[in-house]
Amino acid sequence: MRAVILQEPGRIVHAEVEDPKPGPGDLVVRVRAATTCGTDLKAFLRGHPAIPMPGVFGHEYAGEVVEAGEGAPFAPGQEIMGVHSAPCRRCRWCLDGQENLCESLMSTKVLGSFAELLLVPARIARLNVFPKPPGLPFAVVSLLEPLSCVAQGLQELAKCGFPGRDPSSRSVAVVGPGAIGLMFVAVLRLLGVGRVVLAGRNAARLSVGEALGAESVLLEDLRPLDGVGFDAVIECVGLPEVWERSLQWVRRGGWLMLFGGCPTGSKACFDTKRLHYDQITLLSPFHFGTAAVATAREWLIEGRLGLERLLSGAARLEEAAAVFDRLRQGIGIKYVFQP
Ligand SMILES: [Zn+2]
Ligand SMILES: [Zn+2]
Structure with missing residues (x-):
């Protein structure tokens, strides 16, 4: 063959x-x-x-x-x-x-x-x-x-209480418009999540995200929603610096899912005050x-x-x-x- x-x-x-x-x-x-x-x-x-x-x-x-x-x-x-x-x-x-x-x-x-x-x-x-x-x-x-990887991620989030009883009231930032980020957009919309913002740099991929039901924004311009933050942020880039930055976009009491696998041996650093006093639920599901x-x-x-x-x-x-x-x-x- x-x-x-x-x-x-x-x-x-x-x-x-x-x-x-x-x-x-x-x-x-x-x-x-x-x-x-x-x-x-x-x-x-x-x-x-x-x-x-x-x-x-x-x-x-x-x-x-x-x-x-x-x-x-x-x-x-x-x-x-x-x-x-x-x-x-x-x-x-x-x-x-x-x-x-x-x-x-x-x-x-x-x-x-x-x-x-x-x-x-x-x-x-x-x-x-x-x-x-x-x-x-x-x-x-x-x-x-x-798509099974995406389903696993959302199952892990559900165990931690997201999106809960009223998905329509929830906001999510998906960081990274690659195939996985775009699948998250499609599924979050299917599940009735009210607001999905897709952030990235590739204009063609961002426009696919819009067609799938997201608002799109350049990564550089992503800010905490309403000055407070998104209920959940899903990182789909897989770079330590983006893992670290993703924490700033989550609201107090929100969920941060670090989904993109980073290069072997890399390290990420987080503000402990944010994680603890703002009670951020951090998860990083695999497979x-x-x-x-x-x-x-x-x-x-x-x-x-x-x-x-x-x-x-x-x-x-x-x-x-x-x-x-x-x-x-x-x-x-x-x-x-x-x-
Ligand atoms: Zn694959
Ligand atoms: Zn086994």
């Missing part, structure tokens, strides 16, 4: 590799859509501990089952959507309701969706793969994984459990999020180097490989 190979940071080739073979319970999927993700761009720019090089990459996908290992829950011909990981449901974190922190979360994963065929390991096929509803485009359901995937799947099936606005165009595998070059320059949001 043909696949996109990340040779080393900054260098992508397109090559012929061996077809994947399913073991018991595994699926081999013909990829019909595979969306690019911030993690893929990070791997392309500076490498990534979970993405060995040279090697295949891409982890968002949707497609059609072409081969099923013994006992697999799907049969050849079925159209599916799924995510790239699944919890073990046996470790102390899983048993304690923190599947997103499962100790073996990444020991088995889907990697290599920028290819004609993709192996989905048994554990994932069993817990986190679902039939694709016939009316939904492959490219949109390929967004199940990032997702099966409940978040189920929620994200429901949102996709409802079909009211408008996430097709995040798709910046379709590409063939041969065009991968050009696609990542565009992403590096901040052109487009998510591209879709249609092998």
Whole structure:
């Protein structure tokens, strides 16, 4: 089969590799859509501990089952959507309701969706793969994984009391208009949050945010709402200096969710008086459990999020180097490989 190979940071080739073979319970999927993700761009720019090089990459996908290992829950011909990981449901974190922190979360994963065929390991096929509803485009359901991250974040916020009984009275600043920030905008509006302000620097992405229901503002011009602050601030940039700045936009008693993952080894510094005397609830959720995937799947099936606005165009595998070059320059949001 043909696949996109990340040779080393900054260098992508397109090559012929061996077809994947399913073991018991595994699926081999013909990829019909595979969306690019911030993690893929990070791997392309500076490498990534979970993405060995040279090697295949891409982890968002949707497609059609072409081969099923013994006992697999799907049969050849079925159209599916799924995510790239699944919890073990046996470790102390899983048993304690923190599947997103499962100790073996990444020991088995889907990697290599920028290819004609993709192996989905048994554990994932069993817990986190679902039939694709016939009316939904492959490219949109390929967004199940990032949308599950967003669902997890909002579940963690809900545990801490946000948005509470009357979402329409709530205000949120989403900092960073990348794909995740834009998904937060779409979902917050779907949940009825009254005021969503999206802050960033990329004008094209900010205008997508407006189409999804946000007011938009340049990051430099973001101020605490009404001089008091937003009920919640969601940081989706992943830079320590933006983590630090985000605290200033939250109201007393509000919620600050630091969602963007910062470079390994980086540190952030916060005003203890603000955190303590203004009683800011600080959270920084990671990844997702099966409940978040189920929620994200429901949102996709409802079909009211408008996430097709995040798709910046379709590409063939041969065009991968050009696609990542565009992403590096901040052109487009998510591209879709249609092998
Ligand atoms: Zn992703
Ligand atoms: Zn576990």
